[in-house]
Amino acid sequence: MNGRSVGFLTLEPRAHASRHWVWGAPLLAVALTLVVGAILFAALGKDPIAALVGFFITPLTSAYGLAELGVKAAPLAMIAVGLAVGFRANVWNIGAEGQLTMGAIMAGGFVLSVNHLSGFWILPLAVVFGALGGALWAAIPAWLKTHFNANEILTSLMLTYVAQLLLNWLVHGPWRDPAGFNFPESEVFSPSATLPILWEGTRLHLGVAIAVIAVLAIWVLLSKSFLGFQIKVMGLAPRAGAYAGFSLRKVVLTVLPLSGALAGMAGFFEVAGPIGQLQPAISPGYGFTAIIVAFLGRLHPVGILFAACFMALTYLGGESVQMFMGLPLAVTGLFQGMILFFLLGADVLIRFRIRIGAPRPGKAA
Amino acid sequence: MAQDRTNPRLVLRGIVKRFPGVLANDHVDLEVYRGEIHALLGENGAGKSTLVKIIHGVLAADEGEILWEGEPVAPRNPAEARALGVGMVFQHFSLFDSLTVAENVQLAMDGARDLEVIAKRVRDVSAHYGLSIDPERHVHDLAVGERQRVEIVRCLMQNPRLLIMDEPTSVLTPQEAEDLFKVLRRLADEGVSVLYISHKLAEIRVLCHQATVLRAGKVVGTQDPRTCSSKDLARMMIGDDLAALERRAPKVSGAVRLKVDNLSMASDTPHGVDLRHVSLEVAAGEILGIAGVAGNGQNVLLSALSGEHHAARGESVRIEGKPVGHLGPRERRDLGLAVVPEERLGRGTVPELSLADNALLSSYGKGNLVTRGFVDHERSHGLAEHIITLFGVRAVGAKAAARSLSGGNLQKFIIGREILQNPTLLVASQPTWGVDAGAAAAIHRALLDLRDKGAGILVISQDLDELFAISDRIAVICAGRLSEARPAHEATLEQVGLMMGGLFDPPEPGGSVSGGPESRGMEVLS
Numbered sequence: 053m054n055g056r057s058v059g060f061l062t063l064e065p066r067a068h069a070s071r072h073w074v075w076g077a078p079l080l081a082v083a084l085t086l087v088v089g090a091i092l093f094a095a096l097g098k099d100p101i102a103a104l105v106g107f108f109i110t111p112l113t114s115a116y117g118l119a120e121l122g123v124k125a126a127p128l129a130m131i132a133v134g135l136a137v138g139f140r141a142n143v144w145n146i147g148a149e150g151q152l153t154m155g156a157i158m159a160g161g162f163v164l165s166v167n168h169l170s171g172f173w174i175l176p177l178a179v180v181f182g183a184l185g186g187a188l189w190a191a192i193p194a195w196l197k198t199h200f201n202a203n204e205i206l207t208s209l210m211l212t213y214v215a216q217l218l219l220n221w222l223v224h225g226p227w228r229d230p231a232g233f234n235f236p237e238s239e240v241f242s243p244s245a246t247l248p249i250l251w252e253g254t255r256l257h258l259g260v261a262i263a264v265i266a267v268l269a270i271w272v273l274l275s276k277s278f279l280g281f282q283i284k285v286m287g288l289a290p291r292a293g294a295y296a297g298f299s300l301r302k303v304v305l306t307v308l309p310l311s312g313a314l315a316g317m318a319g320f321f322e323v324a325g326p327i328g329q330l331q332p333a334i335s336p337g338y339g340f341t342a343i344i345v346a347f348l349g350r351l352h353p354v355g356i357l358f359a360a361c362f363m364a365l366t367y368l369g370g371e372s373v374q375m376f377m378g379l380p381l382a383v384t385g386l387f388q389g390m391i392l393f394f395l396l397g398a399d400v401l402i403r404f405r406i407r408i409g410a411p412r413p414g415k416a417a
Numbered sequence: 418m419a420q421d422r423t424n425p426r427l428v429l430r431g432i433v434k435r436f437p438g439v440l441a442n443d444h445v446d447l448e449v450y451r452g453e454i455h456a457l458l459g460e461n462g463a464g465k466s467t468l469v470k471i472i473h474g475v476l477a478a479d480e481g482e483i484l485w486e487g488e489p490v491a492p493r494n495p496a497e498a499r500a501l502g503v504g505m506v507f508q509h510f511s512l513f514d515s516l517t518v519a520e521n522v523q524l525a526m527d528g529a530r531d532l533e534v535i536a537k538r539v540r541d542v543s544a545h546y547g548l549s550i551d552p553e554r555h556v557h558d559l560a561v562g563e564r565q566r567v568e569i570v571r572c573l574m575q576n577p578r579l580l581i582m583d584e585p586t587s588v589l590t591p592q593e594a595e596d597l598f599k600v601l602r603r604l605a606d607e608g609v610s611v612l613y614i615s616h617k618l619a620e621i622r623v624l625c626h627q628a629t630v631l632r633a634g635k636v637v638g639t640q641d642p643r644t645c646s647s648k649d650l651a652r653m654m655i656g657d658d659l660a661a662l663e664r665r666a667p668k669v670s671g672a673v674r675l676k677v678d679n680l681s682m683a684s685d686t687p688h689g690v691d692l693r694h695v696s697l698e699v700a701a702g703e704i705l706g707i708a709g710v711a712g713n714g715q716n717v718l719l720s721a722l723s724g725e726h727h728a729a730r731g732e733s734v735r736i737e738g739k740p741v742g743h744l745g746p747r748e749r750r751d752l753g754l755a756v757v758p759e760e761r762l763g764r765g766t767v768p769e770l771s772l773a774d775n776a777l778l779s780s781y782g783k784g785n786l787v788t789r790g791f792v793d794h795e796r797s798h799g800l801a802e803h804i805i806t807l808f809g810v811r812a813v814g815a816k817a818a819a820r821s822l823s824g825g826n827l828q829k830f831i832i833g834r835e836i837l838q839n840p841t842l843l844v845a846s847q848p849t850w851g852v853d854a855g856a857a858a859a860i861h862r863a864l865l866d867l868r869d870k871g872a873g874i875l876v877i878s879q880d881l882d883e884l885f886a887i888s889d890r891i892a893v894i895c896a897g898r899l900s901e902a903r904p905a906h907e908a909t910l911e912q913v914g915l916m917m918g919g920l921f922d923p924p925e926p927g928g929s930v931s932g933g934p935e936s937r938g939m940e941v942l943s
Binding site: 276277278279280281284285288289291292294295296297299 | 745748777779781787791
């Protein structure tokens with residue numbers, strides 16, 4: 053019936069998908085990534101245990117490393133919860149990277165225009181501009197979907213490249229710092245537009261705290277609010293939503309800008325925090341990695357918080373083994389890819405079982 | 418009569434089939450003779466379909482043996498069953514809409530054959546049995562009854578010795594069913610065995626020579642249905658006597674709850690039937706039944722009434738006198754509407770969510786379930802528990818997922834949820850379809866109670882027995898047109914049956930005289 057077959061292997065749907073494995077799958081994926089990672093390190097001629105320790109443990113042994121974990125996990129978590137809201141409603145925003153960039157551009161533009169001023173009002177207003185930039189950028193695919201039924205996966209992804217090229221042009225052209233020796237960078241943000249440091253001696257900034265608050269707020273939204281209920285219903289059974297009188301249009305026009313706003317805020321926190329100015333490269337792909345984080349966290353805010361920390365660790369670990377063991381930075385991408393691969397594989401095997409041999413007669417064809 | 422009761426054609430001995438958590442067939446024995454029409458009788462979930470799937474090679478039995486003409490066999494797939502001489506006509510047809518009749522038949526033949534030869538054979542076979550099918554026509558042009566004939570002819574082309582029919586009359590009008598019986602009797606006279614699956618006692622009593630009754634996977638008895646009463650068969654099938662439905666005369670107060678005036682609406686699915694110039698009225702304290710073969714515009718009618726689809730004119734649908742054609746489901750519910758859709762999973766409920774969440778699904782406008790944008794989970798949980806106890810829903814509790822309930826229990830939950838909103842107008846589609854007799858009786862009781870409290874009720878159903886049992890007035894929908902409603906006690910089964918075939922003058926908009934039924938409606942009768 054629903055059986056799918058490739059050659060002599062057949063995937064048969066299971067009668068019952070185990071509930072425990074819904075949370076077991078991400079843990080299993082992490083474990084498998086470690087095992088394969090060890091094999092990989094051995095193949096590169098490194099001591100696998102030392103390499104794994106270097107990758108996953110060493111970064112956490114210093115105050116600086118722990119703070120860096122927060123600095124990297126914060127944008128991932130904040131973007132991922134926003135995406136998770138959409139994914140639950142079957143709205144597939146793949147362009148968070150672009151919304152992050154657009155948030156940084158909008159907020160950065162505002163900051164640069166008031167960079168000679170100082171005042172407590174600059175920072176909150178800049179955060180609003182960041183959220184607005186991301187939200188407006190995500191509203192484009194939302195509008196295209198509700199009016200032309202355009203697939204938001206394609207439109208949101210394509211707009212990512214538009215945003216990045218726009219940022220590139222701005223920092224190479226109109227917004228380039230005149231005193232910046234022709235480097236493609238804006239002026240450094242004034243102290244009034246820079247996020248305060250929460251932990252002296254590290255880069256842990258206010259944005260990290262705000263990210264945790266945002267995750268908790270989304271948790272409340274999803275589990276307690278009527279909007280969260282509508283989102284769940286629309287994602288699980290759109291026809292039941294229509295029967296209840298919920299509007300798919302409204303849901304799309306809410307969740308896409310919401311996830312865009314969170315990504316846009318994350319974008320501003322990057323430029324107003326660790327970076328301190330606009331540059332051509334403001335994110336090591338947080339917007340895309342957040343998609344993995346959302347799924348690794350099972351689209352649940354608490355799960356996402358843990359998943360964000362783990363994925364942040366892959367960034368830190370990659371840098372660490374690059375510095376101390378001379379391994380290529382591509383190791384980070386490899387680990388992230390493996391995690392996603394094993395997670396998707398585990399998810400398939402939760403719902404299906406593999407049978408060796410041709411499809412059973414009459415059952416699968 | 419070509420019955421030969423010495424050597425059975427098909428013998429099942431001790432057939433056992435287990436599914437996770439269910440024993441679908443529990444040591445089933447069955448004998449079917451040459452030239453015999455043998456009924457397999459039982460409620461939904463009694464194990465009838467599982468048993469025929471085993472005979473047809475779709476499923477393999479866990480235990481037991483099958484003897485075919487005295488030889489032990491174990492068909493591993495439908496092709497092997499076909500080779501033995503077993504043909505099956507399914508409840509849901511497996512025809513390609515865009516192909517012609519002859520092409521559909523060609524696809525089912527093992528090994529490609531010349532289309533001309535097949536077309537001629539189709540003509541011969543259909544003429545022989547009086548089935549009247551044109552092999553050149555495209556399937557999408559055919560009415561439901563004609564499609565079934567194509568399925569039957571396709572089976573007969575293989576010269577089967579056992580023909581399995583799965584609930585064949587569920588899609589037919591009473592007249593079409595009578596034609597089908599003639600064909601089956603003729604086949605039996607020629608020595609073909611027929612295994613006839615149904616839960617309609619009346620037709621089994623006029624058609625079948627033997628009836629094997631299944632209950633909860635077990636054979637409870639084999640009877641000659643011609644010599645025992647419907648009541649006896651029902652008792653075997655249900656295991657209990659059903660309390661007769663007690664009815665009081667309607668107390669129609671004259672207030673019009675629902676008025677539909679000349680409503681036309683396009684179907685949102687390709688090949689769907691559009692609604693054409695439909696007018697009706699439901700008064701307070703009455704049940705209006707709408708009969709019709711499935712796929713004649715019932716779906717569009719329900720979504721037009723529920724608010725899932727908006728009408729072109731706001732005034733074409735009025736609830737309590739207010740034009741609501743442009744309003745959504747929420748606003749219509751606020752005016753007193755409650756709706757029970759045909760699909761229970763995925764429309765009436767969200768399968769993955771708990772009963773508490775599903776109680777909220779349509780009740781969110783009532784009882785302070787939502788305050789300032791936040792859901793009061795305690796209240797929705799309490800509401801679900803209330804529905805469960807009040808309507809006798811068998812579920813482990815309000816936290817149970819909707820899909821964990823059986824069809825009948827889920828339907829009781831949905832009906833209960835809608836009734837507890839104290840509607841002044843209830844629209845229900847196929848309220849007891851696929852529901853066991855006990856639950857169906859409880860649902861009918863609940864609908865009549867609601868009517869007696871002064872609500873107006875519209876019931877759309879394919880089940881004529883149901884409509885005659887609970888309706889005060891009956892109208893018929895065919896090809897998207899609705900007949901005039903007439904009092905149920907004046908209408909006969911035969912009249913309604915003819916109307917289901919399209920034989921009625923629809924009330925024309927503006928009072929002009931109608932020119933008779935359109936060709937599409939007539940096709941069904943030809």
